[in-house]
Amino acid sequence: MKKRIDTLIKKWSITLAHRNGQEGMAVRGKPTAAQVAELRQLKPEIMAELKRREAEKEAARAEFLAELEEKKQAYLATADLRRCLACITDEFYNRTWTIETLDFTEQDGGTVAYQPDFRLSDCQGVLKHETSALKAVAGEKGFAYGMAGVAWVITPEQEAQLLAEQAKAVEAAEKEAAEQEKARVEKEAAKEKARQEKFEEAQRTGEPVLLERTSGPCDGSVVECSLDIICRYAMPDGTTKTERHHAH
Ligand SMILES: [Zn+2]
Numbered sequence: 001m002k003k004r005i006d007t008l009i010k011k012w013s014i015t016l017a018h019r020n021g022q023e024g025m026a027v028r029g030k031p032t033a034a035q036v037a038e039l040r041q042l043k044p045e046i047m048a049e050l051k052r053r054e055a056e057k058e059a060a061r062a063e064f065l066a067e068l069e070e071k072k073q074a075y076l077a078t079a080d081l082r083r084c085l086a087c088i089t090d091e092f093y094n095r096t097w098t099i100e101t102l103d104f105t106e107q108d109g110g111t112v113a114y115q116p117d118f119r120l121s122d123c124q125g126v127l128k129h130e131t132s133a134l135k136a137v138a139g140e141k142g143f144a145y146g147m148a149g150v151a152w153v154i155t156p157e158q159e160a161q162l163l164a165e166q167a168k169a170v171e172a173a174e175k176e177a178a179e180q181e182k183a184r185v186e187k188e189a190a191k192e193k194a195r196q197e198k199f200e201e202a203q204r205t206g207e208p209v210l211l212e213r214t215s216g217p218c219d220g221s222v223v224e225c226s227l228d229i230i231c232r233y234a235m236p237d238g239t240t241k242t243e244r245h246h247a248h
Pocket residue numbers: 217218219220221222225226227228245246247248
């Protein structure tokens with residue numbers, strides 16, 4: 001009987017399914033009327049087997065997680081974890097600063113810091129600004145951190161100061177960016193206004209008004225000319241006209 005149930009589950013890739021709050025089974029493929037009848041008849045046994053398998057999988061998973069947790073606790077009990085300011089330098093000499101807890105290990109006669117095992121990293125993001133508190137900590141001798149980094153052990157007071165200064169620096173940078181954007185928008189508006197006034201002047205006087213005068217390499221239409229002066233005019237009818245003068 002068990003063998004027949006296993007065969008049917010495999011043959012029709014049967015899985016547990018829920019529809020409209022009802023528990024049932026999903027069958028793949030197109031069974032004949034006779035096959036449907038057999039599946040219906042054996043439904044309780046098939047469902048029981050599928051549930052048994054699910055429970056077995058869940059138990060294995062729970063066991064795996066319990067073992068992992070046990071190993072993690074054993075690691076935490078013996079690991080030399082210290083709060084650090086860490087800096088990684090990449091091949092382009094870009095530095096990435098973080099505050100995180102690192103695992104210190106004796107290695108080749110020295111002490112090296114590494115990311116903690118079991119993905120226990122508590123890094124909350126990077127410190128983008130090299131503030132005075134950061135420079136003060138980094139001015140001291142640090143420990144090797146992995147292959148290309150340095151780590152400095154910090155006190156809770158130092159961490160608080162590093163974070164406070166970082167927050168201030170972020171705020172100042174955002175303020176500056178907002179001011180620059182405001183100045184850019186204002187400059188753009190003033191430029192557009194001046195352009196508009198030139199078109200109004202052209203319309204009022206019936207004469208072209210110079211919008212801009214630029215220079216560039218010759219377009220090649222004149223022999224032995226290397227520099228062209230390009231003048232753009234606002235015309236009385238609201239269009240623009242470009243004149244090219246060959247300066248030779
Ligand atoms: Zn030219």
